[in-house]
Amino acid sequence: MKRVVFNQKGGVGKSSITCNLAAISAARGAKTLVVDLDVQGNSSHYLGYEPDQPGNGSVADFLDQRSGFFSVEKAPAEFVHATPFENLYLLPASPKLAHIEKDLESRYKIYKLRDALVELAKDYEEIYIDTPPNLNFYSKSALIAAEELLIPFDCDSFSLQALHLLLENVFELKSDHNQALEVGGIVVNQYQGQARLPRQLIEAMQGEQLPIYNTFLPASVKMKESHSLRKPLPHMAARHKLTLQFELLHDDVMEGRHLRVEDEPVEQEPAEQSA
Ligand SMILES: Nc1ncnc2c1ncn2[C@@H]1O[C@H](COP(=O)(O)OP(=O)(O)OP(=O)(O)O)[C@@H](O)[C@H]1O
Ligand SMILES: [Mg+2]
Numbered sequence: 001m002k003r004v005v006f007n008q009k010g011g012v013g014k015s016s017i018t019c020n021l022a023a024i025s026a027a028r029g030a031k032t033l034v035v036d037l038d039v040q041g042n043s044s045h046y047l048g049y050e051p052d053q054p055g056n057g058s059v060a061d062f063l064d065q066r067s068g069f070f071s072v073e074k075a076p077a078e079f080v081h082a083t084p085f086e087n088l089y090l091l092p093a094s095p096k097l098a099h100i101e102k103d104l105e106s107r108y109k110i111y112k113l114r115d116a117l118v119e120l121a122k123d124y125e126e127i128y129i130d131t132p133p134n135l136n137f138y139s140k141s142a143l144i145a146a147e148e149l150l151i152p153f154d155c156d157s158f159s160l161q162a163l164h165l166l167l168e169n170v171f172e173l174k175s176d177h178n179q180a181l182e183v184g185g186i187v188v189n190q191y192q193g194q195a196r197l198p199r200q201l202i203e204a205m206q207g208e209q210l211p212i213y214n215t216f217l218p219a220s221v222k223m224k225e226s227h228s229l230r231k232p233l234p235h236m237a238a239r240h241k242l243t244l245q246f247e248l249l250h251d252d253v254m255e256g257r258h259l260r261v262e263d264e265p266v267e268q269e270p271a272e273q274s275a
Contacts, residue, residue, distance in 0.1 A: 002117050002127045003184065003253070004146035008169075009162045010133035013152040013189040015042040016223055018130040020243075021150075023232035024250040025126040026087035033080065033124040035059060035117070036093035037138040043130040044092035047083045048230050051094065056081050058094035063104055063112055076116035077123065085235060089124065097138065105137050114145035114178075135169055143170060144177045148184035150253065153205075153212075155191060155198035160205070183211060185258055187249065191216035202259075212259045215248040220271035241271040 005018045018034060026032040036043040037059060041051070044058075051058075062079040081090045104112075117127060129146060131139040143149065149170060153159055167183070174181045186205065192198055193216075205212055220242040226233050233243040251257070 001125075001148060002121060002129070002146045003148045003150055004129040004131060004139075004142040005150045005152065005187075006131040006139055006143065006166075007152050007162065008134050008139070008166055009154070009159060012154040012159070013187070013217070014038075014133070015046060015130050016227070017150065017152050017187055017189065017217075018128045019043050019046045020232050020234070020246045021250055021253060022126065022128045023085060023088060023234050024247060025128075026085060027234050029087065030125040031087050031089070031123065032126040032128070033089045033091060033120060035091045035113075035127065035129040035142075037097070037113075037142055038093055038130055038132040039095060039097040040132070041093040041095075042227075044090060046227055046230055046232070047085070047088065047090050049081060049083070049090055049092045051092075053081070058096065059091045059113075060094040060096035060100060062091070062116065063109060064096070064100045076120055080120070085232070091120075101137050110137065110141055110144060110177075113141040117145045140173065140177075143173050143181060146178075147180050148182050150184050151186045152189050153186045154189050155201050157197065157201075160201055163205075163210075184253060184256070185211040185213040187213055188216040190219040192219065206259060206261050206263070209261065213249060213252040214257045214259055214263075215245055215252050217245050217249065218242060218271040222271070245271075 005014045007014060022032050022034045034043055034047060057079050059079065062076055065073040067073045079091055081092060083090050121127060129142045131142050153163065218241060222237050222240050222242050226236045229236055233246055237243055
């Protein structure tokens, strides 16, 4: 399955959610690929990639290839790197993504990632795509290439507005370019069950019948620690509350389990109590 994690709002947890869901898929035995389309390269860094690592190149090198009279393009698999984690592979980002974006756009390369992922899906059971925090050439390429969209949501008052705009853009893109794209669900991140605003926002989304995954992710300092140690949560804190919630979220994503309109958002203890 090809899943894209996207929200044009910055800092909502796209990279954290991409890498941890991918790490869980991989730990459960599925050969898994993370594609990092964000020039910031946070997912690549998190999964242990060093930009000056010899060989292979990045997703930018793949997209930027030109086939000439005497040369053929290299297959996308040649740009994939192993990570330190079993079954988990990476098609890394690079600062070069910023420099080649306009050129790729003018050369109509918006479908190149889709075609590459059709090839790679023959070898990788689960593919997760991390995207930049704006609707640019790369996030559009990802939405065209994917079958399912996961939308991280951070329960902030601007988020609901951003979500409506996002859904409008996604439905337009779906009808013009990728009929196969489905909204898998909204991932509620950094949820504070005791505060009023997050509960009101969730109720508003339930009222609009938006598909919200059952399991909410609490805020925890373990997330930042996990980033700085460059180890996804299942490899760093296997029994921590946040990791366990990620495992449940992974099941929701695999099985398409959503909150029902009448469900109360689950009351959550702060994650640190079980650290
Ligand atoms: N559940 C969480 N608990 C605590 N901190 C979190 C949680 N989720 C994300 N964060 C922190 O919030 C910050 C933003 O997360 P992340 O980089 O995953 O978001 P993003 O949407 O990918 O950001 P960008 O839009 O810049 O790509 C990071 O510092 C991360 O450690
Ligand atoms: Mg990110």
